[in-house]
Structure formats: structure tokens, C-alpha cells
Amino acid sequence: MATARPGWSRRAQYGLFFSFLAVIAGIFVGLVLLVLSMVAPKTFEGVRGAALDATSPVTSALHSVGATATGLVSGAGDYWDAASQNGELKRENRAMLRRMVEARAIVQENGQLKAALQLREHAHDAVATARIVGSSFNSPRRFAILSVGKSDGVRVGMPVRSPDGLVGRIVDAGNLASRVLLVSDRANIVPARLLRGGIPVISQGRGDGTVDVRPLEVGRNPFRRGDIIITSGTGGLYPPLVPIARIVKLDDDGAIAIPLADPSNISFAIVEPPFEPLAVAADQASAPPETP
Numbered sequence: 251m252a253t254a255r256p257g258w259s260r261r262a263q264y265g266l267f268f269s270f271l272a273v274i275a276g277i278f279v280g281l282v283l284l285v286l287s288m289v290a291p292k293t294f295e296g297v298r299g300a301a302l303d304a305t306s307p308v309t310s311a312l313h314s315v316g317a318t319a320t321g322l323v324s325g326a327g328d329y330w331d332a333a334s335q336n337g338e339l340k341r342e343n344r345a346m347l348r349r350m351v352e353a354r355a356i357v358q359e360n361g362q363l364k365a366a367l368q369l370r371e372h373a374h375d376a377v378a379t380a381r382i383v384g385s386s387f388n389s390p391r392r393f394a395i396l397s398v399g400k401s402d403g404v405r406v407g408m409p410v411r412s413p414d415g416l417v418g419r420i421v422d423a424g425n426l427a428s429r430v431l432l433v434s435d436r437a438n439i440v441p442a443r444l445l446r447g448g449i450p451v452i453s454q455g456r457g458d459g460t461v462d463v464r465p466l467e468v469g470r471n472p473f474r475r476g477d478i479i480i481t482s483g484t485g486g487l488y489p490p491l492v493p494i495a496r497i498v499k500l501d502d503d504g505a506i507a508i509p510l511a512d513p514s515n516i517s518f519a520i521v522e523p524p525f526e527p528l529a530v531a532a533d534q535a536s537a538p539p540e541t542p
Contacts, residue, residue, distance in 0.1 A: 377521040378402040380410075382417075385432070385513035390457040392418075392435035394513040396521070399424045404521050407487065412519040415493035415510035416440070416481060420521065428521075433494060433509050434459050441484040442494055446477055453479055453494050456506070461495045464504040473497050473505040489525040 380396035398404050400423050410417040410430050418438060422429040431438050434455040442453045442463070450466045463479055465472055477497040483490030495507030511519075 375523055377408060377523060378404055379518060379520050380404075380428075381518055382513050382516060383427070390436070392432040392438075392455060392457065392459070393421075394418065394430040394432055396420075396428045396430060396519065397426075398521065399426045399428050401425045402521075404428050407524055408521050409488050409524065410519050410521050411492055412511045412516045414512075414516060415495075416488065417511045417513065417516075417519050419487065430519075432513065433511075434461055440488055440494060441482045442479045443482040444472060444477055445480050445493075446474075447472065450482060450484075451479060453507070459508075459512075460498075461507045461509055462504060463495070463497065463507050468503070471500065471503055471505070473500055475500065477505075478510075479507055483525060483527060486526055487524050489522065 378398040380398040380402075382394050383397050384395040386393050394410075394417065396404070396410070404420060404423050406420050406423055408420045410419060416433055418430040418432040418435070420428050421431045432455065433440060433453065434457070436455050436457045438455045440453040441450070443450045449472050452464050452466065454462050454464075456462050461479075463473065475497055479494045479497070481488045481490050481492040481494060493510045495509045497505045497507045499506040
């Protein structure tokens, strides 16, 4: 059976009619209230207040929801800004640390260069001032590479020293670079003496970055921790009074020392001609006597 249309149902017709009347009445009442509120506004203060009270909870709830949403958005933005600023501060901090390390390295290198230049001024017969460009650490053979060679006057057998002490001697020389056998190498034996008391000793590398020191007198151990070992000049090659190592450990008939001139901590060194005791004695004999 087909559904009856509103035009064929009296009940539907009456519903539409009364709805139309209700709309007309609502519009009329609204116009009347609008006119009365404009003509006599004080009369409807109570009605407006009641309407305001009725709508206040809804308004407050909507405001709270809006404030919460705004706070969430603002908080998320603040968090993002804080995270971005924190990341930027971390990057700046890392960059600043790198610059500080570079500045300290430059200051240390300048200090070492200045000390090497002062050492060369005192050592008038220095052959060349060189940069240490490499050294061995894991190998039992201990070498360092200098940035000077035969073109600078460097020859095999010349001693190498730094402001901290004796580095070693030249064992290979090219035109632009040379190799130094360090005092910590097993093949490097240096006649030396104890700075405290002048007792003659022998210094020999151990191949592990340290030096083995033995006295010439058997059965007597004259060493103490902290003692300084210096070159004696005996046998030529190494000039006297150059610091070699510092005693760090005692054993039965000798001691173990650490070289004072560590290639890993120094940047510059000077190459000197081999020490010749006879030539030095002849120079001293031919020098004019000092006038009082």
C-alpha cells in the first residue's frame, strides 16, 4: 500500500498549519520583545539576567574547552621552541668546546715552538729546527719522523733534542724528512749519569715507551723514585747535561724511567751535530781568558 502524502492526510495538514502558526507567533513575540526592550530596557533586566544565568554554565564550559585547547596548542609550541633552543645550545656548546680545544692546542704548540727557538738560541751550533710529524706507539721499534732532511743539513748519527730533553738520534735521512731512533727503543743505549750525585749509569730503551737504567757499579742501587737521568757526554754523539728520563719504578739492580721528551706530547725538536769532546776541549783551550 502506498504511503499517503501530507496533502491527503488531515492530521499532517493540521501539523503543518500549527507549525506555521508557531513560527509566526515566535517571530511576532520576538519582535514585540525587541521593541519593548528598546522602548523600556529596564523592564526586561530580570529576563535578561535570568537568560544570562541560564547560559552562563554553557558559556563557561565552552570557554574552558577553548582555553584548554589554546593551552595545549601553546604548550606544544613552547615545548617545540624549547626543544629547538636546547638543540641549538647543545650545538653551540659542542662548537665552543672544539674551539677551546683548538685554542689550547695552538697555545701549547706556540709554547713548544717558543721553547724550541730559545733552545736553539742557546745551542748556537744547532743544525735545524724540525716539526715532529709522526711517531710509533704500538711497535716495539720506537721511531719519530722529522720534517727536515739532508737539504737542511741533517745527517745520520746527529742527536735530536727538545726543550724537555733528549729525543734520540737520526738513523735515516731523506732530502725532506728524517727518522729518529727514540731513547725508548731497545737499540738506543745512552751513556748517562744520575743528576743527584753524578753517579754514572747506562740508559737503554725497553721498546714499550720506557727506559731501563742500570748503574755501572754492580750490587748497588743508587736510584730513588723521581730521580732525573741526564746525558754524560761520554763517548761523544750526545752532548752532556741533557735530561733523558725520570725514575718511576725501582727493581733489584736498577730502575725503570719514563723519557722526559715524549714525541706524542711535543711538536718541535732541534737537530744538533754529534758531540765531539776533543773539539770542545780544544775550543775551551783556545778561548781567551776572562778578565777579572
